[in-house]
Amino acid sequence: MALNRQLWIAIASVMVIAFVSSLAISFQSARAYFEEQLHLKNIDNANTLALTLSQVEKDPVLIELMIAAQFDTGHYQRLELLDPSGEPIASRTRATDAVGDVPGWFAELAELRVDPGIAQVPDGWQQYGTLYVESLSGFALEALWDTTVELFLWFFGIAAVLGLLGSMVLKSLTRPLDDVVDQAESIGNQRFIATPEPRTLEFRRVVRSMNILSARVRDMLGEERSRLEEMRQRLQRDALTGVGNRGRFDDVLGALLADDDPNRQHGLFLVRLVDLAEINRQLGHQKTDALIKELATRLGTVAGEHRDSFSDDHLARLNGSDFALILTDLLDAKPLAERLTEAMQELAARHAEATSLQLALSAGRFGPGDERSSILIRLDDALARAEHRETTCLEWATQGEDVDRLHGSDEWRAILHDAIEQQRIHAAHFATRRIDGRLIHREAMLRLEDARQTLTAGQFLPWARRLGLLPQLDLAVAESELERLARTPDPDGEPIALNLSIDTLLDESTRGRLLGLLASHTARAAMVSIELAERAAIDHPAAFREFCAVAVPLGYRVGIEKAGLAVTEIDVLHELGLSYLKLDRSLTTDLAASESNRSYLRGITGMAHAIGLTVIADGVRSAEELTQLGELGVDGASGPGVPE
Incomplete structure (x- = not known):
């Protein structure tokens, strides 16, 4: 009472x-x-x-x-x-x-x-x-x-x-009790806040105890996050530059080659600092290290300048002198290759007085189903040709490295606009299940009905990203799925998961319309999960937090997809009210042969479980892999190895 x-x-x-x-x-x-x-x-x-x-x-x-x-x-x-x-x-x-x-x-x-x-x-x-x-x-x-x-x-x-x-x-006297209740509920929702201590002695003792409890749990999670960050830096990061190491590169490449969508195309660039031993002799160890750091920074900067041309970038140092840059869903590699070559030539010119720099570059495309060895052989051959020219330049790995696309830019614009207006954007649903087989939700994957065929996301999303139409596509699919749920008579129907792009998160107009749409369908909110990429929380924390602050109280489950090595960088992970983490495929590839990935995966699942998050592995391909993930603490999975 x-x-x-x-x-x-x-x-x-x-x-x-x-x-x-x-x-x-x-x-x-x-x-x-x-x-x-x-x-x-x-x-x-x-x-x-x-x-x-x-x-x-x-x-x-x-x-x-x-x-x-x-x-x-x-x-x-x-x-x-x-x-x-x-x-x-x-x-x-x-x-x-x-x-x-x-x-x-x-x-x-x-x-x-x-x-x-x-x-x-x-x-x-x-x-x-x-x-x-x-x-x-x-x-x-x-x-x-x-x-x-x-x-x-x-x-x-x-x-x-x-x-x-x-x-x-x-009411005045018990206001601190309301704050304590809110604090207790926040702890239950994995958000650890502090409450001002009231003047009433008895209430002050209660509030102080709750604050101590909240601080201890927060510190515990902070220590766990720091431990995971240290493990990440040690196992998956290059100690000098901070970018990924060779193991990280192999994981990412293996995950992309094992992707389920055969229409996705990615770009791969190799950069070599030629004759590193001679450069080290001329400049000395410290200046050579500074040069390598500058090289890594420039590679990351060039990738950032062309962010709208791909979905994710992965930079890794393969050995002392070689770097690799993977750009997923890369639409057109030529403009980026030209800018990358120009940046490397600028770097060589900048250090021309101190030493003679040659930076050899090679570029190529690959997709699911390609052989790892053949890809790297082609890139290495092209890199050798560039090195042989004795100047900073780029060589393509194949003669026709840019696979002809279905349409040109203007045609794609017309196709996407017509599909949105005529509601020819729909979703195909793929099951995400717990380790014991229970359904978590069905992930809604974009499909576009063209005049001739049904196009998968890998075929049209790169063009939608370049043309700035991703927010409209996300909104169209969200509206279609929410209305479908509203028409479903069964109150215990199958839950769904909607993937939102970073572009939708940053477009204020579309984000406002989407939140209004979510607010008008709260009757089925418990059946809807909303996923955003890890990079959205890392690169745009304010917008991500604002979205969570609206969607979570409405009853929607919000999760982070493609969660990988950067998840420990989200300082307020426990305060966002998230429901789950969907791990990037690169973390779960070839677990049997990677003790570092197994250790890191155990750490992530432990930290996530401590703050009440469900951990889901993406791209699972076999029952054996599913069993191994369960032993490491993963709660659920999606992919070809998960039964529909």
Whole structure:
């Protein structure tokens, strides 16, 4: 029961007890007073009337008239004159004692017991008779009833005022309790906040204890995150430059080659600092290290300048002098290759006075199903040709490295616009299940109905990204899926997961429309998961947090997909109200041969479970792999190895 309701009950109980006690005391006092006053009135009236009767002629008719006159002019219940033998000489009585609006139950409860006034009427030296006078008590009952009603109204009014004042004071006093409740719920939702300590001593102790608990859990998670970050740097990062190492490159390449969508195309660039030993001899160890760091920074900068041309970038240092840059879903490699070559030539010119720099570059494309060895052989051959030219330049790995696309830019723009307007964008659903086989949700993957065929996401998403149409595609699919759920009569239907692009998160207009759409479909919110890439939380934390702050309270489950080595960089991961992490395929590829990935995966699952997150592996290809992931603490999986 609410504390405020208990306060009202307590006040009401106290006031009822006080009212009953006061009523009993005042009632008894008032009744005794009225009885005494009525008895005195009866005696006085009896003596006065007896004196009057003793002075008149004792004519029975005259006596009768005087008794009748007195009865009619006063408030009497009974006037009766009896002779010495007890026979009535004159008598007047009323059948009832009128009590006005006094309830019968109160009249019975407050019945007044008043003795009659008795006086002797003499006739000379002899007794003529005895006079009995009883006054009406109804007026006294009415006065007693009015007093009781007035007392009740005063008590009721005082109780109401005390209750209102008490509620206001109680609300002020218990506000810290509301903060503690919010804090406890936040801890339950894996958000660890601190609450200001109130002035009330008892509440201050409670709030202080909760703050200590929240801080300890937050520190524990921070230590776990730091440990994972240290493990990541040691196992998957190059110690000098901070980019990925050879193991990370192999994981990413293997994951992309094992992708389920055969239409995806990616770009791969190799960069070699030629004759590193001679450069180290000329510049010295420290300056050579600075040069290598600058090279890695420039490669990352060039990738960032062409962010709209691909979905993700992965930079790795393969050995002392070689770097690899993988760009997923790369639409057109030529502009980026030209800018990369230009940047490397600028770097060589910048250090021309100190040493003669040659940077050899090679570029090529690959997709799912290609052989790892053949890809690297082609890139290495092209790199050797570039190195042989003895100048900073780039060689393509194949003659026709840019696979001809289905359409040109203008045609793609028309196709995508028509598909959005004519609602030819839909979703194919693929199961994500727990290790024990229970369904978590079905992931909605974009499909486009073209005139000739159904296009997969790998075919049109790169063009949609370049043309700035990704937000419209996301909105169209979200609207279609939410309306489909709304039409589904089964309240326990299959949950779905919607993938949102970073472009949608950053487009304020589309994000606002999407949040409005989510707000209008809250009846099925528990059946909808919304996924955003890890890079969205890393590169755009403010927009990501704002989205979570709206979507999570509406009841939607928000998760991070492609979660990998950067997940430990999300400082407020425990405060976002997330529901799950969907691990990047590169973390779960060839686990049997990678102890570093197994160790890191155990760390991620432990940290995620500590803050209540479900861990899902993406791209699982076999039942054996699924079993191994379960042993490492992963909760669920998606991919070809997961039954539909």
